[in-house]
Amino acid sequence: MLSALRRYVDDPIATWRTGSPQSQAMTLGALLLGVSLCFVVSVLSYGLMPMTAYYVWLLLGMLLLRFRPLVVLSVVTGTASVTAALLDGPMTTPRITACFTLLLSLALILYASSRQQSGLPGPVSEAMLTDLKRRLQSQGSIPELPEGWHSQSAMIAASGVGYGGDFLVANLHDGGRRLELILVDVCGKGVGAASQALQFGGALGGLIGALPPRELFNAANEFLLRQHSDETFATAVHVLVDLDTGDYQLTSAGHPPALIWSQAAGGWEVDKARGTALGILPLPELHMTNGRLCPGDALMFYTDGVVETRHTDLDEGVAWLRREASRAIDHGFEGAAKRIISKVSRGDDDRAVLILEHAATAVHFESFGNRLTAG
Numbered sequence: 340m341l342s343a344l345r346r347y348v349d350d351p352i353a354t355w356r357t358g359s360p361q362s363q364a365m366t367l368g369a370l371l372l373g374v375s376l377c378f379v380v381s382v383l384s385y386g387l388m389p390m391t392a393y394y395v396w397l398l399l400g401m402l403l404l405r406f407r408p409l410v411v412l413s414v415v416t417g418t419a420s421v422t423a424a425l426l427d428g429p430m431t432t433p434r435i436t437a438c439f440t441l442l443l444s445l446a447l448i449l450y451a452s453s454r455q456q457s458g459l460p461g462p463v464s465e466a467m468l469t470d471l472k473r474r475l476q477s478q479g480s481i482p483e484l485p486e487g488w489h490s491q492s493a494m495i496a497a498s499g500v501g502y503g504g505d506f507l508v509a510n511l512h513d514g515g516r517r518l519e520l521i522l523v524d525v526c527g528k529g530v531g532a533a534s535q536a537l538q539f540g541g542a543l544g545g546l547i548g549a550l551p552p553r554e555l556f557n558a559a560n561e562f563l564l565r566q567h568s569d570e571t572f573a574t575a576v577h578v579l580v581d582l583d584t585g586d587y588q589l590t591s592a593g594h595p596p597a598l599i600w601s602q603a604a605g606g607w608e609v610d611k612a613r614g615t616a617l618g619i620l621p622l623p624e625l626h627m628t629n630g631r632l633c634p635g636d637a638l639m640f641y642t643d644g645v646v647e648t649r650h651t652d653l654d655e656g657v658a659w660l661r662r663e664a665s666r667a668i669d670h671g672f673e674g675a676a677k678r679i680i681s682k683v684s685r686g687d688d689d690r691a692v693l694i695l696e697h698a699a700t701a702v703h704f705e706s707f708g709n710r711l712t713a714g
């Protein structure tokens with residue numbers, strides 16, 4: 340019974356969230372019915388339903404209706420409220436002032452609605468932004484990895500509201516043997532870059548796993564060039580990992596250099612792949628490196644908001660990150676990405692950190708400890 344009632348209630352709400360003509364007509368009909376009932380009460384007893392009571396329907400219309408249905412509601416509501424006032428008695432000075440205030444309110448409400456660039460009422464636009472935030476966050480989720488492999492990420496948008504130009508695309512294929520990750524930093528920051536990030540993320544989501552890394556980036560570059568905008572470019576890093584052997588191939592398109600944790604060396608090393616950003620040249624320069632993650636090793640990727648500020652260049656930022664990342668894993672890798680990003684000074688750029696770890700087994704820990712003892 341409760342589930343049936345919930346479906347009955349949720350269905351019109353879900354329909355209204357689409358902003359379709361049918362949903363708007365249904366909402367307008369419900370509001371007009373409310374105005375009609377108010378008018379009947381006003382005619383019978385104006386003191387119970389004076390002109391000020393009609394503002395409720397106008398406010399609801401401003402929240403729920405698009406511009407054209409709102410015009411209809413405003414005309415009907417204004418006419419009903421003024422008519423009810425005239426039927427109740429002579430137009431005194433207070434009533435004339437109330438009518439003038441109502442007409443001014445109608446004009447302001449309609450003006451505000453006409454200025455909404457989305458063409459949708461506020462709550463529907465808010466629902467769309469919420470869905471955008473959910474999609475940006477969900478596309479950055481990494482599939483569950485086989486035993487011995489762990490991943491973690493931390494992202495902070497410059498706006499502080501979860502919408503940003505840094506995003507992650509992941510794919511696990513070949514029966515869970517091969518993992519592909521792409522970390523992207525779209526030009527811009529915060530809400531301004533979020534729509535571009537969503538569009539570009541959708542394109543990459545359709546390419547990952549279907550093309551080799553170099554061809555994938557070339558196709559992504561063509562996609563950005565077709566946008567015909569001087570500000571539509573992005574840096575990106577792609578990594579393809581064989582989860583059976585630990586072998587990886589890293590491809591960079593102008594992205595800050597990846598860091599490699601070597602358990603044997605006991606420190607973070609800087610990868611050499613750099614390249615040029617996507618969306619600038621017809622043939623971007625792509626750099627590729629290869630390596631192997633042995634048990635206990637890890638890869639770390641990040642965006643320029645982590646290492647670059649107005650007063651710090653890339654090399655200084657990378658050196659700082661190597662030190663902070665070493666401290667962050669003093670007690671293990673778990674939660675290291677969040678610890679690292681928490682150390683980044685608050686700036687005006689989006690920030691993201693991604694760590695892929697090939698966890699050391701007990702056997703490897705024992706072997707490593709024996710080597711240290713022998714040394």
